[in-house]
Amino acid sequence: MAKISAGVFTSHVPAIGAAIDNDKMDEEYWQPLFAGYDYSRQWIAEQKPDVILLVYNDHATAFDSNLVPTFAIATGEQFKPADEGWGPRPVPMVQGHPELASHIAQSVIxxxxxxxxxxxxxxxxxxxxPLSLMFGQPEQWPCRVIPIAVNVVLYPPPSGKRCYALGKALRRAVESFDENLNVQVWGTGGMSHQLQGPRAGLINKSFDNTFLDRIVDDAEELSQTPHVDYVRLxxxxxxxxxxxxxxxxxxNETVEQQHRFYHVPASNTAVGHLILENQ
Incomplete structure (x- = not known):
């Protein structure tokens, strides 16, 4: 039976990818950020996940305003790095897991x-x-990845409460898959940032660190935070x-925190990172 062993949480700032791709990781600006993932790269090399369910949001490359699903799962064999306007990132093709992805779709629906x-x-x-932050620059990603895309771009996005419930449904789906797999679930995006308007460049360290505190041991109540609070704070x-x-x-409701990291800024964004293991 497949089992979920751990969760990884991280920001996915595009400028981080550009810093990696252009060999800027050791520059004074970027070095403290990448040092925060030194432990993570060692940890995941020891964990050796078979499959990662990677929760992220598309930035108008696979979807556009004509069609934006609230929740989508990709069931293909492989996925190409997208051209986001300056060419695709020079990273390996992402290898999917069609059997598990199709099973998850069946179970969750x-x-x-x-x-x-x-x-x-x-x-x-x-x-x-997130893959680059955790695995570095390999010739191929060392495990399979199932993309799970969430709409947080076009109003209305799903509530945190609904997302939390979806996570529980994903767990039930994985645990009903009849193959011995070590599965991780990654949540990506954030932390505080605003890219446009009079508040462009906003970063709220207090909000971010409170969020990092509470998602470990008080996630269910935290998930009920209304959207307007995220936008305002x-x-x-x-x-x-x-x-x-x-x-x-x-x-699990009770998890063990293996690593926590917080850094500002990366471009115009606060970067947060957690590794939580099931007990």
């Missing part, structure tokens, strides 16, 4: 979540930057944090 099922899509920095793009609840909902 029957569990009353209306997932959109997508076979082929290109994956942008929302998915590839963490900027218009801070609502990406609802995706972290999908990963947290897929874990």
């Amino acid at each position: 029957q569990d009353e979540f209306d997932l959109t099922v997508v076979r082929d899509l290109d994956v942008d920095h929302g998915l590839t930057v 963490s900027g218009s793009e801070g609502v990406e944090l609802v995706m972290w609840f999908i990963a947290r909902g897929a874990l």
Whole structure:
């Protein structure tokens, strides 16, 4: 039986990917950020996940304003890095797991979540930057990845409460898959940032650190935070944090925190990172 062993939570800032791709990781500006993932790269090399359910949001590459699913799962064999306007990132092709992804779609839809099922899509920095942060620059990613895309771009996005419930449904789906797999669930996006308007550049360290505190041991109540609070306190793009609840909902109620990291700024964004293991 497949089991979810851990959750990884991280920001997915596009400038981080550019720093990696252009060999700027050792520059004074970027070095403190990448040092915060030194432990993470060692940890995941020891954990050796077979499959990662990677929760992210598309940034108008696979989807656009004509069609934006609230929740989508990709069931294809492989996924190309997307061209986001300056060419695709020079990273490996993402290898999917069609059997598990199709099983999850069947289970979760029957569990009353209306997932959109997508076979082929290109994956942008929302998915590839977390992989680079955790695995570095390998010739191929060392495990399979199932993309789970969430709409946090076009109003209305799903609530944190609904995302938390989806995480629980994902766990039920994984645990009913009849193959011995070590599965991780990753929640990405955030933390506080706003990219436009009079508040462009907003970062709220207090909000971010309170969120990092509470998602470990008080996630269910935290998930009920209304969207307006994210926008008001963490900027218009801070609502990406609802995706972290999908990963947290897929874990046990009691978890062990293996690593925590917080850094500002990375471009115009606060970077948060957690590793939580099931007990």
